[in-house]
Amino acid sequence: MDLLLDIISWVLLSAGGVFVLIGGIGALRMPNLYTRMHAASVTDSIGAVLVLLGVMVQAGLSLATIKLGAILIFLLITGPTASYALASAAVLAGLKPEESPGTNEAAPAAATNSRSDSERSA
Amino acid sequence: MYYVFIIATLVTMALALIRALLGPSVYDRVLAVNMFGTKTVLLLSVIAFLYGRPDFLDLALAYALINFIGVLAVLEFFRSRAMRREAEAGQEKSP
Numbered sequence: 219m220d221l222l223l224d225i226i227s228w229v230l231l232s233a234g235g236v237f238v239l240i241g242g243i244g245a246l247r248m249p250n251l252y253t254r255m256h257a258a259s260v261t262d263s264i265g266a267v268l269v270l271l272g273v274m275v276q277a278g279l280s281l282a283t284i285k286l287g288a289i290l291i292f293l294l295i296t297g298p299t300a301s302y303a304l305a306s307a308a309v310l311a312g313l314k315p316e317e318s319p320g321t322n323e324a325a326p327a328a329a330t331n332s333r334s335d336s337e338r339s340a
Numbered sequence: 341m342y343y344v345f346i347i348a349t350l351v352t353m354a355l356a357l358i359r360a361l362l363g364p365s366v367y368d369r370v371l372a373v374n375m376f377g378t379k380t381v382l383l384l385s386v387i388a389f390l391y392g393r394p395d396f397l398d399l400a401l402a403y404a405l406i407n408f409i410g411v412l413a414v415l416e417f418f419r420s421r422a423m424r425r426e427a428e429a430g431q432e433k434s435p
Binding site for chain 2: 227254300
């Protein structure tokens with residue numbers, strides 16, 4: 219039984235680690251702010267859930283599980299709130315999703331052309 | 341078995357720090373710092389069990405609170421700054 223719990227916990231922790239790593243790589247490599255937020259939100263949602271569940275399995279029924287549950291609920295409430303505040307502040311500051319800095323060095327006209335092309339083909 | 345996750349988290353924190361240093365806009369930095377804080381919370385809660393010291397969970401909870409409030413405060417500061425600049429630009433244009 220202990221071995222089973224260990225295996226479940228190990229799988230959850232490893233999956234959480236993989237998602238966290240993917241989110242970190244995405245936040246570094248994605249081209250503009252909004253796609254970076256998209257990548258970073260992976261670590262806030264499923265990464266945190268998997269890791270905290272994995273640790274909860276290790277803790278068993280104790281006070282630590284309740285604390286972990288509190289951390290989990292808190293992270294699940296505050297993560298989207300912080301993301302929303304960040305996106306809203308960026309939009310208010312005039313950072314448009316199409317033309318944020320670092321998207322591509324080409325002229326914005328080329329970007330809009332290629333996008334309308336893809337829309338037409340779709 | 342905790343080490344796999346700890347290494348993954350440390351690598352992710354390093355990547356988030358690189359993004360925070362690269363920028364390019366201030367919102368990228370805020371995003372990276374927010375991510376760094378969330379990773380710290382996860383790392384603290386795993387370290388609590390690695391070392392068998394559940395007291396660390398209180399630190400993780402407190403850190404989550406501070407991180408959230410800090411990010412909101414920074415964003416509010418930059419938002420009010422952007423709105424003030426806009427208002428000043430509008431006043432200069434109107435006369």
